[in-house]
Amino acid sequence: MIAVDRGRYRCLVDPGTDDERGVTAMRARELGRKGVVVGDRVALVGDVSGEPDTLARIVRVEPRRSSLRRTADDTDPFERIIVANADQLVIVTALADPEPRPRMIDRQLVAAYDAGMDPLLCLTKADLADAEPLVAEYAPLGVPYVVTRRGEDGGLDGAEDGGGDAGLDELRGHLSGRMSVLVGHSGVGKSTLVNALVPDAERAVSHVNAVTGRGRHTSSSAIALELPGGDGWIIDTPGVRSFGLAHVDPAHVINAFEDLAEGAAERCPPHCDHLQENCGLDAWVDDGHASRARLDSLRRLLASREGEPE
Numbered sequence: 014m015i016a017v018d019r020g021r022y023r024c025l026v027d028p029g030t031d032d033e034r035g036v037t038a039m040r041a042r043e044l045g046r047k048g049v050v051v052g053d054r055v056a057l058v059g060d061v062s063g064e065p066d067t068l069a070r071i072v073r074v075e076p077r078r079s080s081l082r083r084t085a086d087d088t089d090p091f092e093r094i095i096v097a098n099a100d101q102l103v104i105v106t107a108l109a110d111p112e113p114r115p116r117m118i119d120r121q122l123v124a125a126y127d128a129g130m131d132p133l134l135c136l137t138k139a140d141l142a143d144a145e146p147l148v149a150e151y152a153p154l155g156v157p158y159v160v161t162r163r164g165e166d167g168g169l170d171g172a173e174d175g176g177g178d179a180g181l182d183e184l185r186g187h188l189s190g191r192m193s194v195l196v197g198h199s200g201v202g203k204s205t206l207v208n209a210l211v212p213d214a215e216r217a218v219s220h221v222n223a224v225t226g227r228g229r230h231t232s233s234s235a236i237a238l239e240l241p242g243g244d245g246w247i248i249d250t251p252g253v254r255s256f257g258l259a260h261v262d263p264a265h266v267i268n269a270f271e272d273l274a275e276g277a278a279e280r281c282p283p284h285c286d287h288l289q290e291n292c293g294l295d296a297w298v299d300d301g302h303a304s305r306a307r308l309d310s311l312r313r314l315l316a317s318r319e320g321e322p323e
């Protein structure tokens with residue numbers, strides 16, 4: 014399922030074949046209360062021709078490989094799964110204009126680890142500010158990153174002078190063959206990236222909006238866009254502005270850090286949240302099994318679950 018609007022689900026049938034087509038569907042009653050989100054693999058019945066004005070029915074949602082979720086917050090009282098089955102969370106952050114917000118990045122990292130997705134930092138607007146300080150801050154976590162910038166021609170360039178940062182092409186490499194979700198605050202350059210990656214994006218979005226009933230540029234939920242040449246999918250999330258994280262289990266987060274997870278299994282009391290004095294990870298680090306910087310970074314991430322979403 015690649016897009017949804019007001020009870021109309023846009024699905025891609027027989028993807029990658031000569032019969033590939035978009036089909037609009039509604040939920041069948043037998044689904045009960047089960048939600049259908051972008052990225053879900055679904056079973057359709059009824060008219061699946063994809064002809065104009067036809068409507069199929071979604072009768073089943075296949076088990077999910079990953080679920081990106083957010084907890085209820087002030088604007089939305091329900092815990093929601095935002096996207097299913099994605100492999101990678103691309104955290105788009107501008108290096109300037111607007112200033113980077115490390116607390117927000119931390120929260121998005123936690124959401125990625127909790128969902129079972131690989132994070133990727135995409136640092137934009139390197140023509141305005143140096144990427145190095147932010148990169149250094151995330152180095153202990155080992156999070157991969159790419160740096161993009163606007164070139165002299167006004168388009169997005171690879172950052173060729175940045176000591177090996179290959180910018181947009183490097184980003185394409187990370188996206189290749191995978192399903193990636195792009196998240197980022199307003200103004201960070203996410204739309205610019207989406208348009209550079211999927212030259213057809215505007216048309217695809219307006220087409221989906223036309224068949225599902227919305228006007229142009231008003232889409233507020235996620236939409237999946239295929240990369241040129243069928244080389245993977247990116248899912249844009251225009252309506253996702255915050256990540257409530259109250260649902261997150263610290264064990265999911267720590268599992269993303271092998272060296273520390275091992276210490277937690279050996280040294281920590283049951284249900285340790287790794288923020289209290291009885292946490293065994295300090296001794297684990299003192300004994301030389303992992304670095305202090307890494308433990309500090311992990312703790313910063315775990316602590317970021319507290320407090321208001323930004």
Ligand SMILES: Nc1nc2c(ncn2[C@@H]2O[C@H](COP(=O)(O)OP(=O)(O)OP(=O)(O)O)[C@@H](O)[C@H]2O)c(=O)[nH]1
Nearest residue numbers: 137138139161162163198199200201202203204205
């Ligand atoms: N200097 C510079 N400006 C950029 C770059 N990328 C995007 N911008 C500008 O930043 C502004 C915001 O870019 P958008 O792509 O619209 O940002 P967005 O994150 O999609 O924001 P919303 O549309 O509000 O969600 C625009 O004026 C872009 O032209 C970059 O690499 N360098």
